Amino acid sequence: MRSVEAIVPLKLTLFGEHAVVYGYPAIAMAISETMKVRVEKSDKTIVSSNTLTIGNIKVDLDEMRAESSQLNRVLSYVIAALNYFQDRRPVHVSVESTVEPSVGLGTSAAVIVGVVASYSRYIGLNYSPEEIAKISREIERSVQGLGSRMDTYTTSLGGLLYFPRNSDDVMRINGNLQIAAGYIRRATSTDEILRRVKGLRDRGHIVDKIMDVIGEVTELARKALESGDDSLLGELMYVNHGLLSSLGVSHPTIDELVSTARSLGMKGCKMSGGGGGGSVICVREPKSEILLESKGLKIVNSEINSTGVTTKEIN
Numbered sequence: 001m002r003s004v005e006a007i008v009p010l011k012l013t014l015f016g017e018h019a020v021v022y023g024y025p026a027i028a029m030a031i032s033e034t035m036k037v038r039v040e041k042s043d044k045t046i047v048s049s050n051t052l053t054i055g056n057i058k059v060d061l062d063e064m065r066a067e068s069s070q071l072n073r074v075l076s077y078v079i080a081a082l083n084y085f086q087d088r089r090p091v092h093v094s095v096e097s098t099v100e101p102s103v104g105l106g107t108s109a110a111v112i113v114g115v116v117a118s119y120s121r122y123i124g125l126n127y128s129p130e131e132i133a134k135i136s137r138e139i140e141r142s143v144q145g146l147g148s149r150m151d152t153y154t155t156s157l158g159g160l161l162y163f164p165r166n167s168d169d170v171m172r173i174n175g176n177l178q179i180a181a182g183y184i185r186r187a188t189s190t191d192e193i194l195r196r197v198k199g200l201r202d203r204g205h206i207v208d209k210i211m212d213v214i215g216e217v218t219e220l221a222r223k224a225l226e227s228g229d230d231s232l233l234g235e236l237m238y239v240n241h242g243l244l245s246s247l248g249v250s251h252p253t254i255d256e257l258v259s260t261a262r263s264l265g266m267k268g269c270k271m272s273g274g275g276g277g278g279s280v281i282c283v284r285e286p287k288s289e290i291l292l293e294s295k296g297l298k299i300v301n302s303e304i305n306s307t308g309v310t311t312k313e314i315n
Contacts, residue, residue, distance in 0.1 A: 003040030037114025104273020158308030182297030188276030234268020
């Protein structure tokens, strides 16, 4: 075997952003936008990408070294994933994505999941998607610290998933969800936003009360998804967005988009993911993608992916 390629679906968070970090329930969905991670034999370990945009770059002219927060983040995830395995071999890891990194679509988690899935098969291990999810979450936590297991599990397992409150369980939701989604570049990283929310929470109890309501909204949304009640689901999107905005994690462009959607009588829209820009989801209807594009968002393929991460050998 010369190489192994993992195809990892990206994800959208439907309900429960930020609250899920503190044990509250959440709902997420794997989508048809994908990341490909290939591991192949090499004389030395190399990491490359022809598609990931490297932002916030700084160049040290004395040492001729380029520094980038996004580049360093990708490298830290790849290195941590490779170092997890006792059987360490020199490999070339290539990462190709259909979307930009750090836009609320779970690209960081997909990098870890992709490396774990492809490298484990490359060295002869046969992990299940559940095992890949568990290992990837462990690696993500070692690098990032704060955060939830939602992204690594959603990109590993695929489908429409419900994460119960204060539980390690994951439940599949049987629902036919049609949404439109797009993204703008983020002004703030996930790490920074997570630290900001934690600081706000540490200073008083009002944040816990907001998260309690987010949890209640998420539970109602699960029931709406299971019963196919798009009207209730859309209204809950608006409510969830307002709660997240009150935590200071939204973005003016996205707030304006959501407000416009409501004034136009659209069923529902909200931010999706960590915030500070990034992704937006709307209940799919004729005006959805037109509105997203009119506000400068790049449309993504938001059809559900039910397979999760897959791998194939390339000889």
